[in-house]
């Protein structure tokens with residue numbers, strides 16, 4: 001790390017830090033000089049990521065928690081604020097996907113997906129936002145998906161949970177721009193991570209399968225660079241992926257075509 005890094009002196013909190021996009025973001029933020037709090041439910045994975053930061057690992061703080069159970073989140077946030085003084089960036093990257101048809105998905109599974117993707121994310125965000133308002137600065141980042149912009153087969157609960165994030169984070173911005181709070185929402189298409197392996201089937205079990213479409217996606221490292229550029233440019237929405245992002249434009253500009261083809265697209 002050099003003192004010339006664009007994040008020198010900054011603090012960032014990254015969830016989903018033990019894998020995929022979140023992990024790649026940790027390495028970039030540390031490389032750019034930030035002090036980074038890393039969270040997920042996988043303590044071993046977080047230890048591995050910290051160790052992989054090499055000489056920068058002294059600026060990495062492990063703070064594991066389950067997005068599905070945020071009852072102690074205020075205490076965790078207060079502890080980090082006490083230690084670091086402030087949080088400049090909160091990157092909500094952690095999340096889980098789904099592969100099950102609507103009629104075979106029990107309601108408890110919809111609720112579980114919402115607990116992790118929506119309620120877990122907003123619980124941490126609310127607890128951090130209070131401090132950002134006091135410090136009169138901060139950048140909140142949420143992770144949606146292209147299927148957070150439209151419905152997509154086998155992802156009813158996932159799509160709905162991601163769409164809910166847009167409503168929440170746009171409101172956070174409108175209420176708090178006067179406090180100098182910035183908000184960005186990442187909209188990934190296909191990024192080559194383990195997301196489909198951990199996606200839940202109708203029994204709530206991980207599928208363990210890599211989607212064909214996802215395997216051809218961009219690398220998490222490339223995704224992290226696009227995301228950091230978007231954050232630095234204070235983009236409201238950061239699109240990440242390849243040609244599958246075209247579906248977003250088709251849905252907006254030519255909805256009839258979207259509804260004709262979307263169920264024939266290979267899964268992301």
Ligand SMILES: NC(=O)c1ccc[n+]([C@@H]2O[C@H](COP(=O)([O-])OP(=O)(O)OC[C@H]3O[C@@H](n4cnc5c(N)ncnc54)[C@H](OP(=O)(O)O)[C@@H]3O)[C@@H](O)[C@H]2O)c1
Nearest residue numbers: 016018019020021040041042067094095145190191193195
């Ligand atoms: N990859 C894509 O193509 C793609 C496309 C659209 C959107 N996204 C979104 O991008 C984000 C990152 O996903 P990824 O692709 O990097 O997948 P990933 O490699 O599976 O990483 C997901 C991360 O979320 C964490 N997580 C999952 N459930 C959790 C829980 N209950 N509590 C705490 N942490 C939890 C995981 O940690 P644990 O080990 O603790 O579970 C892991 O660190 C997700 O929000 C996903 O929906 C990805």
